[in-house]
Amino acid sequence: MNTAIAELPINPLLLYVACVLGAIGVILAMPRKGVSPMVFGGLLAAAAGGLIVLGLTSHAERHAQTPSIFFYIFGLLALGAGLRMITHPKPVYAALYFILTIIASSGLYLLLSAEFMAFALIIIYAGAILITYLFVIMLATLPPSEDDMDALATYDASAREPIVATFAGFTLLAVLTTMLFRGTLSLPVRHGMDSSDAILSKLPGKVEDNLSASLHAAELMTPEEHIARQVDVGRVWIDSARRRVLVSRGENTAGPDQGELVRWVDVPAEMWPADMVGTNVEGVGLNLLADHPMTIEIAGVILLMAMLGATVLARKQVDLEEEAKARQARHLALDVVAEDVG
Amino acid sequence: MTDAVLMLAQADFPTPMGVLTLNHYLFVSTAMFALGLIGFMTRRNLIIMFLCTELMFQAAGLALIAFGRYHLNFDGQTFVIFILTIAAAEAAMALALVVLLFRRRESLDADLWAELKG
CATH class of the missing domain: 1.20.120.1200 (NADH-ubiquinone/plastoquinone oxidoreductase chain 6, subunit NuoJ)
Known part of the structure; x- marks a missing residue:
């Protein structure tokens, strides 16, 4: 015991x-x-x-x-x-x-x-x-x-x-x-959101920024080059399995078959962002928009209803009840008497 | 004195939680909820009664965030965003009602509306 x-x-x-x-x-x-x-x-x-x-x-x-x-x-x-x-x-x-x-x-x-x-x-x-x-x-x-x-x-x-x-x-x-207090549940030490491969599927822009900065710094990419991106679908050409990126000099890139405009660059292992940490705002935003999109819809409807309700309630003309009317009348009368005396 | 300040500055500033347990946060949340409940039952002022419901919302939000931290996901924080929305909607509606009731009886006493219990 x-x-x-x-x-x-x-x-x-x-x-x-x-x-x-x-x-x-x-x-x-x-x-x-x-x-x-x-x-x-x-x-x-x-x-x-x-x-x-x-x-x-x-x-x-x-x-x-x-x-x-x-x-x-x-x-x-x-x-x-x-x-x-x-x-x-x-x-x-x-x-x-x-x-x-x-x-x-x-x-x-x-x-x-x-x-x-x-x-x-x-x-x-x-x-x-x-x-x-x-x-x-x-x-x-x-x-x-x-x-x-x-x-x-x-x-x-x-x-x-x-x-x-x-x-x-x-x-x-x-x-x-x-x-x-039946038992203690210790909180796990935070280890960041996910690995970079998992982040790549959710937040490709973050990995792209990170990689292109380090590739530019290491001069594996010339200043006029950038990581290829399909503008209409927003897909970035980062091959996480083979650790290489498609680098392009043009604006719209459809894929690796565009000849002299594009080339594959192998990313050295130490440059690959292995333990990328999503920030709190990114995590909350992703969770809200990707996992619970219905929340925003419901919240919007609730806020709209509250707005309508408050407007309707505030516009309503209220009649004082008899007792309160009498009280207010007495109050006003006292004020008048006080002014006369004053 | 200076040494102490320097030592504080060099320590890992807000110790990132491995040392606190979930129970600590849940206790604060529970106590806050109990306080809000007591306040809701004892106070007779309509506005303070609604403030006490806000305190209970707050307690629920703290528990949600603590659980989200325990499971290392963001669902708790998403739900707290939802709670904030509900609290804002509730404040708008409830306060409009309170103003309406005040204009009718010239008083905020909840006992004046005891006839509503039927």
Whole structure:
């Protein structure tokens, strides 16, 4: 039994204690009427996060792994900002804390070598979606009354059923992490996308650029020559099996049967790009366009529908209900009286 | 001090992950999802409730990217592009609805619409 526990990446007891601590911290940090022990709750939740980090780190040292410090910085930043987001009573601050979460998780994306998605996340989420949220928060908030500028709306000032909801959420977390920490799945060391032969079939232009640069440098090709390419189909004449390329001086090349315009050049073995690495953007682009082309179609239709829907909804004329009308009338009347007095 | 800085500069900068396990990332993702769920259930402000769904989207995206890295393919990242699209569409629709509801009741309280549960 003990050896089975020692094999796990974190002691289960420690995990559950951290979950309970975190739950109590979140409950305390929830906004409520009167004095709320928010700071204490935040500290408690941070302590829970620290416990988990401690458990994970001690395991890692035992297995001679030194986890990247960046992971812990970004992970704790993301979770801390997320906690602050769900507990902050003011919507504007909640949205700003969510931007912090986004930035921290884009740091995690960078650690996972998903560079394109990291920057797309910042541009699209933090730059576009969250700004839309901020606009709506500004649009849909009642103006503060004169006597108390910091007054919160009642629905912001107190949470609904904090204890039950936190219990449910942390039960989910405990169950999921129990399954999660059954064993460790170490991430493989990245070895690039494919060999150059595989890249040749997908990204011939990349191999062509690489080869023609090195062939020009080694003067196996004269400056006015280039690697032959059939313009209409875009096929490059690179024979990966026999390690040779067709070199041409003309513009359109149909094939090796064009006599004096073309000649085969044998590529020396050390010049052949054996371990070519596709960049992240190339990989994502190829995957999106070649393997999942339907994704773009569906995404386009969804965005079109959202655009139409938002337009229809925004154009609709809304009548205030009786109660709200009366409230607004009272508000206006008070303003008039105030102006008269003033 | 200078030596320490130089040593840092010479180290392999962001250690490329062989040392971290998939579980680390999945834990962050799970905790983020749980936080989003708790926020969705406890907060009464309609806008913050939708922000919490965005937090849950974010958690799903992190898990997808981590799994894609684990399998060394790009499917996870393609799906995150899709998630970003859905999040943008959802933000547009949901916020239009929120503005509509706000104009009708002059309040963002979700409890005011409790009659919708039938």
